[in-house]
Amino acid sequence: MEMVEEKGRGNPIRAEIGKLIEAENLRDLLYKAGELHGHLCSYLAYGVKAGYIAMRELGVKSRGMEEIVAIIETNNCFSDGVQMVTGCSFGNNALIYRDFGKTAVTVAKRDGTAIRIALNPDFEGSREKEYPEAHELFDKIVAKREKATPEEHKRLMQLFAEMSITELNKPTDELFIIKRQKIVVPEYAPIFDSVKCSICGENVMKTRAVTENGESLCIPCSNRGYYQMDGLGISMKEGGAKEDEE
Secondary structure, X not given: OOOOOOOOOOOOOOHHHHHHHHOOOHHHHHHHHHHHHOOOOHHHHHHHHHHHHHHHHHOOOOOOOOOEEEEEOOOOHHHHHHHHHHOOOOOOOOXXXXXXXXXXXXXXXXXXXXXXXXXXXXXXHOHHHHOHHHHHHHHHHHHOOOOOOHHHHHHHHHHHHHHXXXXXXXXXXXXXXXXXXXXXXXXXXXXXXXXXXXXXOOEEEHHHOEEEOOEEEOHHHHOOOEEEEEOOEEEEEOOOOHHHOO
């Protein structure tokens, strides 16, 4: 299917998101983020609202071409809300991940004009008291991975969805600590050549290839350590990645 950009309409891919931001339609932005995230929850809502505030305050639009960058400090649900609303992702090189473990994001324009939005710890600490049933089910099903009934799973998703809408409408000054900043924005992502691994035959980015005896190897075939980002954050794994294969 050919995608044609209509004259005067900008990027049709981001048009719907842009209209929702202009219309201050946070609920539908949340639903769009839910398509990416897989479910609705309060931290997804915080990410949506943070992304919305940043886009409005900076007066920017995103075409996914690194005209803005989002520096995210967590890999929890918050990050998916930010990605959907700002259009900054790992794939378009506009999402920068700093493994600080904080529910916060800094969105910046190319000239360094930026806004940092962090979840208020006092507000965050009061959520368990406001939503006791949801927190009890979360602790059982998600935190402790205990066996739960289908009804309990369904109830948790229902409570999460209800919470997300409620939290979305909380006053901004209660939700967040917001700071205007001037930062040094990383350069546009460079384009690297690829080389072929002499063992597996797959192409690998030249900057990630290992040279041994004049031959180029990928990291798994070289049995070198590598960085991995998962639920624990970024960590170094030893001995290549071959042990992950069956």
